[in-house]
Amino acid sequence: MKKLLRLGAILNLLFISTLAHAATSSPFVIPIETSQKGLYVLVEADAQVRVCYFGDKIEGYDNIKDIYPVGENPEVSNTKRSLYPTFGNGYVDEVALKLTHADGNMTTRLVYDSHKVAKVDDNVTLTNITLKDQHYPLYVSIDYTTYSNENIFTQTTTIKNSEKGDIKIEGAASAYLPVVAEKYYLTRYYGSWAGEMNMTETELGDGITVIDSKRGVRTTQDGMPSFILSLNGEASEQHGEVIMGSLAWSGNYKLSFEIDNLKEMNIFAGANDFLSDYTIGRKEEFETPKFVFTHSNSGTGQASRNLHDWVRGYNIRQGDVERPVVLNSWEGAYFKFDEQVITKMIDDAASMGVEIFVLDDGWFATKYPRNNDKQGLGDWHINYDKLPNGIQGLIDHAKLRNIKFGIWVEPEMVNPKSELAEKHPDWIVTSPNRTTHLMRNQQLLDLTNPKVQEFAYNVVADLLTDYPDIAYIKWDANRHVGDFGSSYLAKDEQSHFWIDYIHGLYSIYERLEQNFPDVIFQACASGAGRVDYGSIKYHHEVWGSDNTDAESRIFINWGINQFFPSQAVASHVSQSPNHQTGHSSPIKFRFDVAMAQRLGVELQPKLLSKNDLEWTKQAIAEYKRIRPVVQLGDQYRLISPYSDTGYASMIYVDKAQDRAVLFAYSIGFHYRELYPTVKLQGLDRNKMYKVTEVMPNKNNNSGKYLYAYDSEGAVLSGDFLMKYGMKLNIIKRNQSAVFEIVAIE
Ligand code: DGJ
Numbered sequence: 200m201k202k203l204l205r206l207g208a209i210l211n212l213l214f215i216s217t218l219a220h221a222a223t224s225s226p227f228v229i230p231i232e233t234s235q236k237g238l239y240v241l242v243e244a245d246a247q248v249r250v251c252y253f254g255d256k257i258e259g260y261d262n263i264k265d266i267y268p269v270g271e272n273p274e275v276s277n278t279k280r281s282l283y284p285t286f287g288n289g290y291v292d293e294v295a296l297k298l299t300h301a302d303g304n305m306t307t308r309l310v311y312d313s314h315k316v317a318k319v320d321d322n323v324t325l326t327n328i329t330l331k332d333q334h335y336p337l338y339v340s341i342d343y344t345t346y347s348n349e350n351i352f353t354q355t356t357t358i359k360n361s362e363k364g365d366i367k368i369e370g371a372a373s374a375y376l377p378v379v380a381e382k383y384y385l386t387r388y389y390g391s392w393a394g395e396m397n398m399t400e401t402e403l404g405d406g407i408t409v410i411d412s413k414r415g416v417r418t419t420q421d422g423m424p425s426f427i428l429s430l431n432g433e434a435s436e437q438h439g440e441v442i443m444g445s446l447a448w449s450g451n452y453k454l455s456f457e458i459d460n461l462k463e464m465n466i467f468a469g470a471n472d473f474l475s476d477y478t479i480g481r482k483e484e485f486e487t488p489k490f491v492f493t494h495s496n497s498g499t500g501q502a503s504r505n506l507h508d509w510v511r512g513y514n515i516r517q518g519d520v521e522r523p524v525v526l527n528s529w530e531g532a533y534f535k536f537d538e539q540v541i542t543k544m545i546d547d548a549a550s551m552g553v554e555i556f557v558l559d560d561g562w563f564a565t566k567y568p569r570n571n572d573k574q575g576l577g578d579w580h581i582n583y584d585k586l587p588n589g590i591q592g593l594i595d596h597a598k599l600r601n602i603k604f605g606i607w608v609e610p611e612m613v614n615p616k617s618e619l620a621e622k623h624p625d626w627i628v629t630s631p632n633r634t635t636h637l638m639r640n641q642q643l644l645d646l647t648n649p650k651v652q653e654f655a656y657n658v659v660a661d662l663l664t665d666y667p668d669i670a671y672i673k674w675d676a677n678r679h680v681g682d683f684g685s686s687y688l689a690k691d692e693q694s695h696f697w698i699d700y701i702h703g704l705y706s707i708y709e710r711l712e713q714n715f716p717d718v719i720f721q722a723c724a725s726g727a728g729r730v731d732y733g734s735i736k737y738h739h740e741v742w743g744s745d746n747t748d749a750e751s752r753i754f755i756n757w758g759i760n761q762f763f764p765s766q767a768v769a770s771h772v773s774q775s776p777n778h779q780t781g782h783s784s785p786i787k788f789r790f791d792v793a794m795a796q797r798l799g800v801e802l803q804p805k806l807l808s809k810n811d812l813e814w815t816k817q818a819i820a821e822y823k824r825i826r827p828v829v830q831l832g833d834q835y836r837l838i839s840p841y842s843d844t845g846y847a848s849m850i851y852v853d854k855a856q857d858r859a860v861l862f863a864y865s866i867g868f869h870y871r872e873l874y875p876t877v878k879l880q881g882l883d884r885n886k887m888y889k890v891t892e893v894m895p896n897k898n899n900n901s902g903k904y905l906y907a908y909d910s911e912g913a914v915l916s917g918d919f920l921m922k923y924g925m926k927l928n929i930i931k932r933n934q935s936a937v938f939e940i941v942a943i944e
Pocket residue numbers: 529559560607675677723724725726742744745
């Protein structure tokens with residue numbers, strides 16, 4: 200069955216201006232602006248449409264029409280900077296659109312058709328520019344949404360087929376953006392399970408650099424559909440011109456950066472065209488994922504804060520709400536638990552001040568009990584041998600302890616050794632006539648199939664209906680596409696799989712959001728598998744990594760925080776030595792790292808020493824106090840763990856600049872060095888602040904060498920704290936300090 204992709208909400212809005220100029224009219228500029236930034240599109244007299252500029256807003260932008268085209272040689276410049284470059288229009292470089300028309304013609308030439316502007320509210324404006332083929336009834340409709348206060352732009356492109364028959368789309372980018380600078384530095388992500396979100400920056404040379412994923416359904420452990428492009432110099436937190444962009448898509452993605460023969464940078468962002476031809480019939484439309492981007496002239500810090508505000512305001516569930524403290528059972532119990540183990544964990548979690556207990560993998564399946572990862576996945580009935588009083592028994596117990604209850608699911612997957620696989624082999628993604636590649640002993644269910652979508656939806660919906668007190672769902676996904684083939688899709692539609700799967704997934708997320716608006720959803724995806732703006736729209740948070748080692752997490756969280764606010768990054772304190780890395784670190788360090796994000800605990804409480812248990816209780820109480828600033832404040836990253844200082848530090852400041860929380864970590868051994876100086880940011884230079892340390896290490900008071908510090912705290916001006924800074928006694932590896940900074944009258 201053909202999947203009709205949705206046309207954006209733009210059609211439902213009242214357009215404040217609708218224009219359609221004749222191809223022979225004089226040139227004009229379409230401004231697409233936020234409070235500080237502008238993207239300017241020129242419609243030339245011959246109806247060619249070009250992107251002329253993206254950056255700081257220009258007063259008098261209209262003159263653009265008088266000083267274009269830019270090149271000496273029109274034969275070259277006329278093929279540059281089209282709003283949406285297509286194959287067959289003189290381009291010899293990368294293009295945004297490749298398609299075969301109903302009559303077999305593989306070329307497309309687009310010209311201006313019309314444009315419209317609609318104001319959604321004081322902050323949000325939609326601008327639609329529609330292009331049409333010079334010869335065929337084929338339309339390309341480009342929707343820009345601007346978020347004025349956040350200085351965020353989004354772009355979605357819809358291909359509309361009014362031809363006499365099917366057209367085959369061989370690649371349709373969401374967006375094309377040309378940029379001019381002398382030098383271009385690209386920061387991208389790489390990694391793998393338990394080692395995700397490593398950032399690396401390189402200066403780009405001539406030719407094309409591609410960031411992509413072909414993993415299909417869980418695409419961010421080894422990379423990210425997100426990038427930082429720094430112009431003229433390496434990216435810095437506070438200085439320099441950067442563009443940060445991200446594709447809101449959980450499937451295969453492709454971001455291309457091509458420096459052309461004019462030394463201009465051409466950015467293309469979209470779903471990956473790899474084996475992804477998509478055929479649409481007459482009167483059908485194909486809508487691309489959304490590309491989200493912003494610009495900053497004061498470094499990546501400002502660009503990140505733009506993105507954080509936009510995520511909290513528009514692209515995450517309940518972005519203005521603080522997230523509770525979680526205890527997740529996985530590292531404390533793994534598959535080895537019974538009712539007694541879990542009820543004891545609930546008791547301990549409650550006594551620590553934890554707000555939600557989450558029961559992880561292992562609670563289900565009877566014919567093939569899920570006591571390890573080899574069987575039972577897909578059989579979502581309670582294992583009463585393990586839990587004689589079922590889920591309700593645990594919920595009742597949690598209620599007695601005044602703590603909420605959450606549960607783990609992995610609805611997209613199946614173990615071959617399961618009742619589900621026996622009953623519905625046709626629901627499994629497999630390569631016909633091939634042997635199977637298992638990953639974590641499991642296979643992928645085919646979410647292109649509406650029956651499978653219904654099944655996956657019901658895995659969660661049934662739980663939430665049968666147990667209305669479930670407050671939290673952890674949605675796991677422990678493999679990517681390895682085998683390929685859908686018994687649901689027709690043989691000439693197999694290449695639709697990549698797109699249709701993700702739309703199937705999103706339709707489930709969407710229904711769950713609508714029907715269970717109060718339940719918290721975590722995109723776990725094996726740890727950092729769905730750190731993308733497509734998925735987070737339907738969730739409250741991501742699980743940052745299965746690597747819970749605090750030192751590793753400083754790096755991982757640093758990477759995620761470039762695009763995601765701390766509120767959305769689940770970071771848990773686990774046992775020492777750490778189960779993944781074997782590295783030991785003090786309880787203070789582990790808490791100080793996790794408290795900079797959405798704090799959780801992931802250990803067996805009864806294994807904690809008396810002192811560590813006491814620390815845990817106090818730290819959770821302190822976190823609840825500083826949580827509004829950490830989760831909803833502005834993040835300023837002060838010292839990068841990637842610097843060679845051996846330190847990392849960041850500060851959160853509330854919007855009123857009245858409260859701030861500073862985090863600082865030592866991640867190396869420092870031999871007879873000066874104490875590190877951290878210059879704060881984001882404070883009001885004219886305010887006086889009281890600085891007190893949150894849970895100092897009793898044996899090694901981190902604030903001891905801060906001038907004027909005593910146990911009552913120091914009073915210092917915002918100006919002093921930002922210019923002179925603070926000096927901290929954190930010298931040994933894995934020492935850390937947290938300071939609360941509060942404005943006084
Ligand atoms: C991978 C997740 O990331 C872990 O937190 C845990 O839920 C396991 N799967 C359970 O199988």
